[in-house]
Amino acid sequence: MIGKFTKGESPKQILQEVQKGKGLTRLIAGGTEINRLGSSVAADHLISLQNLSLNEIRKEGSLISIGAMVTFTEMLESDTIPAYLKEAVRFCGSFTRRNMATIGGNIAADRDDSYLMPTLLSAKARVLLGDISIDGKYNEEDIPLREYLEFRDHFNDSLILAVILNRPQRVVLSKRFARSVQSNAAVTVSFGASVEDGTLSDFRIFAAVKGTGIVRLSHIEEGIANRQFVEPEDVAPSATQNIAFVDDITGSSSYKRYILGSSVADLYKQSLSIVENGGDL
Ligand SMILES: Cc1cc2nc3c(=O)[nH]c(=O)nc-3n(C[C@H](O)[C@H](O)[C@H](O)COP(=O)(O)OP(=O)(O)OC[C@H]3O[C@@H](n4cnc5c(N)ncnc54)[C@H](O)[C@@H]3O)c2cc1C
Known part of the structure; x- marks a missing residue:
């Protein structure tokens, strides 16, 4: 049962709390999966990512960076998001859920009926992850989404900061x-x-x-x-x-x-x- 809800202040502070929480402290983005009836996510402490400013969509040359907290609706309304990703976003038919569900939450949920994962993987998307190493240092690394999926358990406590699309052709x-x-x-x-x-x-x-x-x-x-x-x-x-x-x-x-x-x-x-x-x- 969820007994504590806090707002995270920085990626490092959040990851430290998750580490201390020994599997029962989890992140919450849009909350549509965590709060879903029958959700597989078990937690007694939820840390919101709302204050981390992860809700920007940026284009730099041929690279598009989508912050992990960008919602499905924000992707649909953006001129920067490619048509193929908007098509996958529309697989979520509920307007209420589109307004809350985030791209980071969809990836981390890793569902067998995922709206976005097949499309992002075929697009060769990458993910920018925040992590705490064994010596307690905060690191960021940019890896293929394919690798994140392949070693899903290893990345269980990682924070997805952004999704990167760098293959316009x-x-x-x-x-x-x-x-x-x-x-x-x-x-x-x-x-x-x-x-x-x-x-x-x-x-x-x-x-x-x-x-x-x-x-x-x-x-x-x-x-x-x-x-x-x-x-x-x-x-x-x-x-x-x-x-x-x-x-x-x-x-x-x-x-x-x-x-x-x-x-x-x-x-x-x-x-x-x-x-x-x-x-x-
Ligand atoms: C009725 C109903 C039907 C649904 N049907 C589908 C469906 O068919 N297909 C589908 O794909 N989804 C479905 N969902 C689930 C959900 O709406 C989406 O997967 C959504 O994109 C999850 O995003 P969120 O921001 O709400 O995630 P949350 O519920 O906030 O979090 C989901 C998980 O991701 C983790 N997480 C969130 N953000 C991050 C981050 N930045 N870094 C690391 N971990 C993170 C959380 O700790 C949690 O474990 C359904 C939900 C409901 C209520």
Whole structure:
């Protein structure tokens, strides 16, 4: 049960409190996940990030930095946020939740039906993290979001300060499958590739699969790069190899397998067509 609520004063002070709290002191951003009925976040002390000035969206050259406390609504209203990220933000159908939910909270929540994670991972986003080292010093490091996900437990007590997008020449396309916009998604999938001299390269394909978690389809990324598939449709049968799907309220395992395979093929086809038509990224 939450017995204490405080407002953090600086990243260092917050991280020290989290360290002292031994797993029961947690950060609170928009609070939509923490306060959700049935939330998996257990805490007796919550520290708000509200006073840290992490709510700026900045553009410096081709780099976009999105403060961890920027809300979904603020991203939608910004001229700086790329269209592909706004599309993922719209996967959250509730206007009330969009006004509260933050990009940092969405990443840290690491849900198997995450609105933003597949898109941010396919965009090759990076995260700026604040941490306290063993000798008590405060450090900041900028790492790929992929690495944050891969070593999620290691970063459990890290503070996400910002999300960085530094690949403007990328095509990123995403799809979400749910019974309604307000329901949990069975599958959210994203396909990303760099565009160089009219061709696609550096593929990233990620999906949030309900009951399974966030998965990377690296064998398909490699297969496309090695021209293993003649047509985009050929990707579908092998896309879901080695993924353990589960039956649940969002759909059967065979349904999830089918929509993931066919969506990856379709997103690949759409990406090729955007590049062939000299489309705007
Ligand atoms: C009815 C309902 C349905 C929902 N459906 C979905 C869904 O389908 N998909 C989905 O992705 N989400 C869903 N959510 C959860 C939530 O709305 C989003 O994930 C949201 O983006 C979380 O952001 P927040 O700022 O509210 O996080 P909070 O609730 O404040 O925090 C979430 C977690 O992130 C940690 N955290 C927050 N900020 C940081 C930071 N800067 N650095 C490190 N850790 C941090 C917190 O300690 C906590 O563990 C749902 C919530 C509700 C109430």
